[in-house]
Amino acid sequence: MTNPVVQKVNPMLTEERAKASFPVEELTYILDGGKFNTEKRREIEELVTKDPNFEHPPIQFMTREQQYSLAVKKALLVQQRLKELDMLDDPYASYFFRRIAMPREVSPIGLHWVMFVPTLMGQCSDEQRERWLQRALNYEIIGTYAQTEMGHGTFLRGIETTATYDPSSQQFVLHSPTTTSIKWWPGGLGKTCNYAVVVAQLHTQGRCHGVHMFLVQLRDESTHRSLPGVVCGDIGPKMGYHTIDNGFLQLNSVRIPRENMLMRNAEVQPDGTYIRRVSNEKLTYGTMVFVRSLIVSDAARGISEAATIAVRYACVRRQGEPSSPGAPEPRLLDYPVHQYRLLTCVANCYGLWFASEVLRDLYFTVQPDVLEGRTERLPETHALSAGLKAVGSNRGAACVEECRRCCGGFGFSEASGLPKIYNDINPACTYEGENTVMLLQTGRHLLKCVERARRGEQLAPSDAYIRSRPTPQPKLAGGPLTADLLLGWLRWRSLSMLLEVSGRFNSFIEQRQAWADAFQAVSRRLTRCAEAHCILYVGQAFLDSAKAAENPKICGVLTSLCRLFLLNEVVSGAGDVQLSRSDLARCQDAIDSLLTELRPNAVALVEAFDLPDRMLCSVIGRYDGQVYEAMLQWARQSPLNATDVHESYELYTRQFLAGRSLAKL
Ligand SMILES: Cc1cc2nc3c(=O)[nH]c(=O)nc-3n(C[C@H](O)[C@H](O)[C@H](O)COP(=O)(O)OP(=O)(O)OC[C@H]3O[C@@H](n4cnc5c(N)ncnc54)[C@H](O)[C@@H]3O)c2cc1C
Structure with missing residues (x-):
């Protein structure tokens, strides 16, 4: 445990820590992906902790301008x-360095790494890369990615900014013709960046060729x-993300050289002739899958922080009627409903943690094939990443909010650290593809899978359970409610x-409805199917990781936690399909037993995430x-x-109390 003990530890927490039935440190290694990674992460944490440049008073007491300025400096x-320590090329080390140096602070130059540099890498011709990429990598320029407009977000083709x-002059003229065409939201655009990749409608020789990307200084x-x-400027205070200057951009006939159109996939020649090359949009899908796996992992990390705070607080907070005269009030963690x-x-957190790892591994398996033109598994990975991004960030926000409420009034205080975790996790439900729209994309893929199954075609591994005919409902009554049985039921639910x-959908098509209308007619239910499909994937990833743990004690506790996750899904999804009253009652009883079984490990399960106080920024956690x-x-x-x-008091209250009118002040 890397936490420096600054004061005598509260005996109630010491007592809870002693109850762990498994070696916490070993579970930390599993979560980190190996002992080596844990040690490396701790070394980095120590480096940052010792550096006085990263010390400052709580940012919650600063104005937004102060928070932004400090965030730019940090x-x-x-x-x-990172450059001095020669860590720039080590993604794991630099990720943790940033996280620990700027806990709860979104970086004003974050978009430079996350979107600007990858876009230059993926969309530039070789000569353009030569000219700009190195400058971007060396931080000679700082860029952002400007796609969304005031009037157009999800519907990319509706974008109004023009590049004529x-x-x-062999130049493009970039123009925002209307108020609704003003770029709105890009991170770092307001004050920090000096360049942007701008997405605009390309016009040449009197024709519009759709949206393309342009590098604009x-x-x-x-x-x-x-x-x-x-x-350009800052769009003003938001629900969270106070440290970053999300910005607006209006372009008034701004001229850029012809060579500033990103030309990997298409080109405008000096005379204005438009040439489209063989599209490598499929490669862009690959990057999207990777970014979405990071969003799922960020959601899990957000829950891990909130749950660590709320579980520790539940151990030390006494509230309620003592069980006997003179006895202390019960701890929050003693209440079954609180457990x-x-x-x-906690179960959602572990599930999403392991699922994000499986998704990331899937990306690394599929990407080399895609690069060589074998794209068979791309629809599966794309649909999974879209759905998991939505389910992960939705669950992330919901679980963090639940943890916040579990801390009562203190959860509402910024001192708890919880409002900030919530406000910083929440935007992930909107950016990188709005969640409902993502679920619809997954749903569309699932409809196609049913059709392909009907034609007898083979489906990708995570879709393979989809058939064109129903299967019998697995019985939950009778034998033990094992994780495999519960997973089987969830698979059946998803298929049904x-x-x-x-x-x-097919009956609408048979009634000669247009495909788009039939899709809209089932869209609400389809989002629920997409969720069920993704939950199945999370459950499978969770169970596989639990079974893979070599230490039987860790395997045992993870399997129990996984069962809690699965049972909770069965119970909350009982209304989607017909679950008998007796099956439902069995599941509810099993949940109660699991709470009793897992309660002694509650602290150990969250402390396995090994989050130092510096990272939690929480007075109550x-x-x-x-x-x-x-x-x-x-x-x-x-x-x-x-x-x-x-x-x-001198300005207003004194006068008011003396009966004078405030209007005259
Ligand atoms: C913190 C933050 C950072 C951002 N950073 C950037 C950035 O760096 N660069 C950038 O270009 N953009 C950025 N964005 C913008 C972001 O990508 C958009 O907000 C997002 O794409 C959604 O677009 P919108 O806000 O216009 O919502 P809309 O598209 O108007 O959606 C509004 C609602 O309508 C629903 N809806 C929309 N279309 C459909 C449909 N077809 N079917 C059913 N429902 C639908 C959506 O589900 C949503 O709930 C950022 C946003 C946030 C919040």
């Missing part, structure tokens, strides 16, 4: 340190002033729901469990407490 410092080619490289015709709320979040929806003293100390730092009497 983000650049992180890059400098002028052969006389926004600000002068030495003064950082915005260039003529470029109007249920927290342990189901899908066949029903596909049947309705600290390792030593000394919640109340720390809460008072934290509140004392509020700027409102700088003076005993606040200036508003």
Whole structure:
């Protein structure tokens, strides 16, 4: 455990830690992907912790401008340190360095790495790469990715920004013709970046050729002033992400050289002739799959942080009627309903953690094939990554909110760290493909799978359970409710729901409805099918990882947690299909027994995530469990407490209490 014990540890937490039935450290190695990774991560944490440049008072007491300015400084410092330590080429090390140096702070230059550089890598011709990529990698320029407009998000083809080619000057004229065409949202666009990849409708020789990408310089490289015709700025405070300047961009006939169109897939020649090359859009899908697997893993990490805070707090918080006169009040964790709320979040966290790893491995398996033109598994990976991105971020936000509520009033205080985790996890439901739209994409793929199964075609591994005919419902009554049996039931549920929806869809088609109308008619139910399909994948990944654990004690506790996950899905999905009352009652009883079984391991299961206090930034989730003293100390730092009497008293309250009218002040 890397946490420095700053105060005497609360005995209630010590007592809970002693109850662990398995070696926590070994589970940490599994979660990290091996002992080597755990050690490396801890070394990095120590490096950052010792660096005074990353020390500062709580950001919650700072204004947004102060938070942004500090985040710019720290983000650049992180890059400098990574270079000095020769860690830039080590993705694992640099990921953890950033996370620990900027806990809960979204980096204003994050988009540079996540979107700008990968877009240059994937969309530039070889000469363009030569010219720009190295400059971007060396941080001589900082870029963002500007696609979304005020009026157009999900529907990419509706984008209004135009890039019109002028052969006389061999330049493109970038223009925002309407208010709704103003770019809105790109990270770092407001104040930080000096370049952007701008997505616009390409016009040449009187024809529109659809959306293409252009590299546009926004600000002068030495003064950082915005260039003529470029109007950009910050879009203002948001629900979270206070440290990043999501921005707007209006382009007023801004001219860029012809060579600034990203030309890997298409080209405009000097005379204005448009040439489309063999599309490698399928390669772009590959990158999308990878980014989405990271979103699922971020969702799991968000829950791991919230659950660590809420479980520790539940051990030290006493609330309620004592069981006998003179006895202490019960701890929150002693209440079965509280155990249920927290342990189901922990179970979701482990499930998503393992599923994100399987998805990432799938990407690394499929990507080399795709590069060589074998794209058979691309539809499966694409559909899975879209659906899991949606299910992961939806669950992430829901579980973090549940953990926040589990902490009562303190969960509403910024001191808990929980509002910030929630506000930072929530936007992932919207960016990189809005979640409902993602589920519809998965659903569309599932409908096609039923059709292919009907034609007797072979389906990809994760779709292989899909048939064109129903199978009998697995019986839950009778024998033990094993994880395999529960998974089998969820597989059956997914297939049953899908066949029903596909049947309705086909009947609309037989009634000569247009494909798009038939799709809309079943779309609501189809999103539910997509969720069921993805939950099945999460459950399978969870169970496989539990079975793979070499230590029988770890295998045992993970299998129990996995059963809790699966049972909870069966119970909450009972209304989707017909689950008998006796089967439902059995499942409910099994959940109750599992809560009792898992409760002694609650702390161990969250502490296996090995999150140092520095990362949690939580007064109520600290390792030593000394919640109340720390809460008072934290509140004392509020700027409102700088003076005993606040200036508003002299300005307004004194007059008001004396009966004078405030209007005259
Ligand atoms: C924090 C944050 C960072 C972002 N960063 C960037 C960035 O760096 N660069 C960038 O270009 N953009 C960025 N975005 C924008 C983001 O990609 C869009 O918000 C997203 O694509 C959704 O588009 P929209 O907001 O226009 O919503 P809309 O597309 O208008 O969707 C609104 C609602 O309608 C529903 N809906 C839309 N279409 C359909 C349909 N066909 N069927 C059923 N329902 C539908 C959606 O599910 C959604 O609930 C960012 C957004 C956020 C919140």
